[in-house]
Amino acid sequence: MTIREQMLQIAREAKEASRIVAGLSSRIKNELLCGMADALEAEKESLQRQNALDLEAGRANGLSAAMLDRLELTESRIRGMADGLREVAALPDPVGEITGMWKRPNELQVGRMRIPLGVIGIIYESRPNVTADAAGLCLKSGNAVILRGGSEAIHSNTAIGAILREQLKRRNLPEAAVQVVPTTDRQAVTELLKLEEQIDLVIPRGGEGLIRFVAENSRIPVIKHYKGVCHVYVDADADFDMAERIALNAKVQRPGVCNAMETLLIHQDIAETFVPRITAALQQAGVEVRGCPVVRKFAPEVAAAGEEDWAAEYLDLILAVRVVASIDEAIDHINRYGSLHTEAIVTRDYARAQQFLRQVNSSTVVVNASTRFADGGQLGLGAEIGISTTKLHSFGPMGLEDLTTRKFIVLGEGQVRE
Amino acid sequence: MTIREQMLQIAREAKEASRIVAGLSSRIKNELLCGMADALEAEKESLQRQNALDLEAGRANGLSAAMLDRLELTESRIRGMADGLREVAALPDPVGEITGMWKRPNELQVGRMRIPLGVIGIIYESRPNVTADAAGLCLKSGNAVILRGGSEAIHSNTAIGAILREQLKRRNLPEAAVQVVPTTDRQAVTELLKLEEQIDLVIPRGGEGLIRFVAENSRIPVIKHYKGVCHVYVDADADFDMAERIALNAKVQRPGVCNAMETLLIHQDIAETFVPRITAALQQAGVEVRGCPVVRKFAPEVAAAGEEDWAAEYLDLILAVRVVASIDEAIDHINRYGSLHTEAIVTRDYARAQQFLRQVNSSTVVVNASTRFADGGQLGLGAEIGISTTKLHSFGPMGLEDLTTRKFIVLGEGQVRE
Numbered sequence: 062m063t064i065r066e067q068m069l070q071i072a073r074e075a076k077e078a079s080r081i082v083a084g085l086s087s088r089i090k091n092e093l094l095c096g097m098a099d100a101l102e103a104e105k106e107s108l109q110r111q112n113a114l115d116l117e118a119g120r121a122n123g124l125s126a127a128m129l130d131r132l133e134l135t136e137s138r139i140r141g142m143a144d145g146l147r148e149v150a151a152l153p154d155p156v157g158e159i160t161g162m163w164k165r166p167n168e169l170q171v172g173r174m175r176i177p178l179g180v181i182g183i184i185y186e187s188r189p190n191v192t193a194d195a196a197g198l199c200l201k202s203g204n205a206v207i208l209r210g211g212s213e214a215i216h217s218n219t220a221i222g223a224i225l226r227e228q229l230k231r232r233n234l235p236e237a238a239v240q241v242v243p244t245t246d247r248q249a250v251t252e253l254l255k256l257e258e259q260i261d262l263v264i265p266r267g268g269e270g271l272i273r274f275v276a277e278n279s280r281i282p283v284i285k286h287y288k289g290v291c292h293v294y295v296d297a298d299a300d301f302d303m304a305e306r307i308a309l310n311a312k313v314q315r316p317g318v319c320n321a322m323e324t325l326l327i328h329q330d331i332a333e334t335f336v337p338r339i340t341a342a343l344q345q346a347g348v349e350v351r352g353c354p355v356v357r358k359f360a361p362e363v364a365a366a367g368e369e370d371w372a373a374e375y376l377d378l379i380l381a382v383r384v385v386a387s388i389d390e391a392i393d394h395i396n397r398y399g400s401l402h403t404e405a406i407v408t409r410d411y412a413r414a415q416q417f418l419r420q421v422n423s424s425t426v427v428v429n430a431s432t433r434f435a436d437g438g439q440l441g442l443g444a445e446i447g448i449s450t451t452k453l454h455s456f457g458p459m460g461l462e463d464l465t466t467r468k469f470i471v472l473g474e475g476q477v478r479e
Numbered sequence: 480m481t482i483r484e485q486m487l488q489i490a491r492e493a494k495e496a497s498r499i500v501a502g503l504s505s506r507i508k509n510e511l512l513c514g515m516a517d518a519l520e521a522e523k524e525s526l527q528r529q530n531a532l533d534l535e536a537g538r539a540n541g542l543s544a545a546m547l548d549r550l551e552l553t554e555s556r557i558r559g560m561a562d563g564l565r566e567v568a569a570l571p572d573p574v575g576e577i578t579g580m581w582k583r584p585n586e587l588q589v590g591r592m593r594i595p596l597g598v599i600g601i602i603y604e605s606r607p608n609v610t611a612d613a614a615g616l617c618l619k620s621g622n623a624v625i626l627r628g629g630s631e632a633i634h635s636n637t638a639i640g641a642i643l644r645e646q647l648k649r650r651n652l653p654e655a656a657v658q659v660v661p662t663t664d665r666q667a668v669t670e671l672l673k674l675e676e677q678i679d680l681v682i683p684r685g686g687e688g689l690i691r692f693v694a695e696n697s698r699i700p701v702i703k704h705y706k707g708v709c710h711v712y713v714d715a716d717a718d719f720d721m722a723e724r725i726a727l728n729a730k731v732q733r734p735g736v737c738n739a740m741e742t743l744l745i746h747q748d749i750a751e752t753f754v755p756r757i758t759a760a761l762q763q764a765g766v767e768v769r770g771c772p773v774v775r776k777f778a779p780e781v782a783a784a785g786e787e788d789w790a791a792e793y794l795d796l797i798l799a800v801r802v803v804a805s806i807d808e809a810i811d812h813i814n815r816y817g818s819l820h821t822e823a824i825v826t827r828d829y830a831r832a833q834q835f836l837r838q839v840n841s842s843t844v845v846v847n848a849s850t851r852f853a854d855g856g857q858l859g860l861g862a863e864i865g866i867s868t869t870k871l872h873s874f875g876p877m878g879l880e881d882l883t884t885r886k887f888i889v890l891g892e893g894q895v896r897e
Contacts (some may be wrong), residue, residue, distance in 0.1 A: 080814060083840060084837065084838055157837065163859055165857070165858075165859050169848055169852065171858050171859055174836070176840045176870075177840075178870050178871070179870065261869075261870055261871065262871060282700060282869075282871040282872075300893070303893040306893060306895055307893065307895060309895075310895035310896055311895075314895070314896055396498060418592070418888055419502065419575065420502055422501060422594045422595075422886060423886065424886055424887065425886065425887040425888075425889060426886055426887070426888050426889070427888075427889040427891065428888075428889065428890050428891060429890070429891040429892055429893055429894075430587060430889055430890075430891025430892075430893065430894040430895070431894065431895045431896050433895070433896040434587065434889055434891075434894070434896060435887070435889075439583070439896065440583075440589050440887055440889070441581055441583050441589055451679075451700075452594075452596050452597060452679055452884040453596070453679065453680060453700040453871070453872045453884070454700075454871045454872040455884075456884045456885060456886055457885075457886060457887045458887070466870040466871070466873075466874045467874060467875075468840060468841065468842055468843065468844055468874055468875060469842065469843040469844070469853070469858055469875045469876070470836055470843075470844050470845075470846075471843060471844070471845040471846065471848055471852055471853075471858070472846050472847070472848075473845065473846060473847040473848025473852075474847055474848075475718070475721040475724060475725065475847055475848065476847075476848040476849065476852070477724055477725060477727075477728035477729075477732070477848070477849045477851070478728055478732055478849050478851040478852060478857065
């Protein structure tokens with residue numbers, strides 16, 4: 062069988078399985094997920110033996126220490142995967158939810174009911190825990206899933222997949238509802254991305270290179286999330302203590318992630334007092350600050366920011382700082398350089414909080430809190446399958462609900478159209 | 480300027496304009512739409528003069544009588560366009576709606592707020608009224624629109640576009656919020672479809688050929704709707720009078736549209752009595768019936784249906800009829816041959832109505848009413864920009880709400896992440 066035929070068979074079996082998974086009751090899905098969680102913990106030793114093969118190959122191939130760390134399935138990570146599945150089991154089931162129902166003049170009742178998308182393809186990089194996390198979210202939302210992890214994790218992913226599938230089999234459910242692509246050949250990805258008749262959605266998880274590759278080669282809709290150039294705007298009416306606390310948290314608490322702040326905007330009326338204070342606090346926290354000329358006037362030790370700094374996603378302890386003349390200039394700056402990820406305003410002024418909320422159309426807009434809350438778990442979605450910074454289908458962190466769509470339902474008493 | 484440069488300029492100006500349109504109040508949008516409606520009626524004579532140029536060219540190019548009819552802007556059609564804009568003005572504004580708000584354990588308030596998609600591209604065929612209808616829906620939902628109609632309607636579309644733009648200009652709003660592509664060169668479409676940085680969504684309206692062309696050439700998300708192979712399933716517990724009324728309406732009332740019935744499924748327990756009755760009624764209404772062997776046993780004058788009939792979208796007074804052993808077999812048939820458009824069940828049995836509603840995941844699922852209600856206006860959406868039979872972003876008839884997406888909003892009091 063060629064790789065093309067192999068991928069087509071996987072996708073067809075997934076589609077067939079998706080019809081059965083779509084109709085499962087919440088109780089059966091929850092028991093399945095809990096059974097999978099127990100099995101992962103029960104079989105942790107065989108899992109770690111397979112994981113050791115990946116680690117060994119990784120060392121032989123010269124993977125960095127950071128990559129090897131991400132790859133490793135420690136006991137606590139296996140417990141983490143299991144707990145993740147149990148948490149998803151505990152979340153409300155979105156399938157079958159009726160999000161509205163209204164009556165027409167001819168007495169027809171019309172509503173919209175949530176249904177699964179069908180078959181989801183997940184293409185990811187080195188962390189093998191994604192295999193269990195993504196499978197849990199897709200199954201709970203009534204979808205079948207095709208998982209294609211990084212080649213460096215192939216033994217680990219295959220072993221996790223086998224444990225999950227065994228639980229489907231024991232319950233007489235279709236094993237094809239969870240499939241781990243068995244080959245590391247890159248052609249498998251390009252073939253999968255052509256199967257628009259079988260696969261409904263592709264979610265790439267990883268670096269910008271992976272996401273661009275998937276977006277450019279896919280005939281299937283893709284949830285995209287290239288980068289996070291997140292802003293905090295400190296308004297003239299901000300509480301300085303709060304602004305400092307939020308700016309430090311947004312930059313320093315975990316600088317390497319997409320919802321960390323990359324640019325701080327400060328209203329000119331407070332520049333003279335707030336700029337020296339916040340740049341000193343940031344520098345004390347180990348942040349390299351790069352400022353516009355006004356920033357440097359009030360904090361002369363700060364390096365000069367160039368045009369490229371306004372668009373930079375540093376993912377590091379570096380921050381661009383700019384003084385703006387007004388909230389309108391702040392919003393213009395965000396529209397020009399932002400990535401539609403997350404922006405925050407710090408202010409005590411009601412009208413400007415409202416203006417920022419309405420006029421900034423990034424996927425998460427925050428008033429008086431850290432950008433670091435832009436995360437499915439933190440926002441209360443329970444868990445997150447990914448983040449979308451394109452507006453179609455889903456925008457922002459995606460939980461179970463965004464793995465569904467809505468059909469119209471119509472309840473009549475014999476009505477026909479005139 | 481090359482066509483590529485021209486399209487890029489159109490798309491960039493649309494994106495710029497979309498930021499302003501996104502922030503307009505409902506009142507300003509409604510006044511704008513009503514002003515556009517009045518202007519179309521006031522300038523109907525100049526509009527008809529431009530339309531006459533298209534009709535003349537169409538006759539010279541040998542367009543069919545049906546095509547020429549679709550192309551013509553009669554006085555009543557101009558009034559229809561104007562009334563359509565007024566109706567959209569009267570609909571609720573989806574932008575800014577908050578669809579849910581919840582509190583997190585740290586007292587953060589989190590919600591989702593509707594925002595416009597940005598720039599919508601509409602690619603359509605011969606009816607010039609789409610120019611005004613689509614512009615009205617896109618503007619009301621806060622989007623900018625790029626309109627590319629059929630080459631045979633270029634004078635009419637350009638004239639409508641000019642009238643609409645004049646109303647934007649008079650109100651000091653960006654004219655680029657409504658743009659009619661000024662060239663009939665097909666390359667304009669392929670260039671537009673590459674501009675994923677500027678255009679957020681493409682909606683093709685027309686025949687399957689147009690939709691496939693757009694879907695295959697687009698780097699931008701496309702709302703797809705290939706065809707409607709709609710089913711009516713008459714259950715063993717159906718009221719025969721109701722079943723006959725619904726089946727006739729679904730097939731005969733307007734056979735050439737996508738929500739007309741193409742296959743009738745009948746439970747075997749009622750075949751002996753219902754098959755002769757319904758086939759006779761259909762034939763009397765001028766329908767050519769093609770049946771499975773069981774149908775032909777009870778109605779020997781019916782022609783034999785072949786495998787190709789089960790997948791056929793006749794769009795004509797032809798109907799395939801099949802007897803099934805159970806509701807499960809009916810659902811299997813629909814899953815196998817259907818197009819995810821619209822399916823109806825006729826039954827008096829509560830459990831089977833519920834089963835059909837849950838297990839049939841077409842975009843509109845109907846109990847005891849005609850499939851012909853699968854239409855934005857009939858379902859109460861007010862108006863319809865298109866229909867989606869793919870599940871991403873939107874599924875089924877799309878109204879104003881589906882021309883928006885949702886951002887997360889977070890209201891804090893200084894919270895930072897631990």
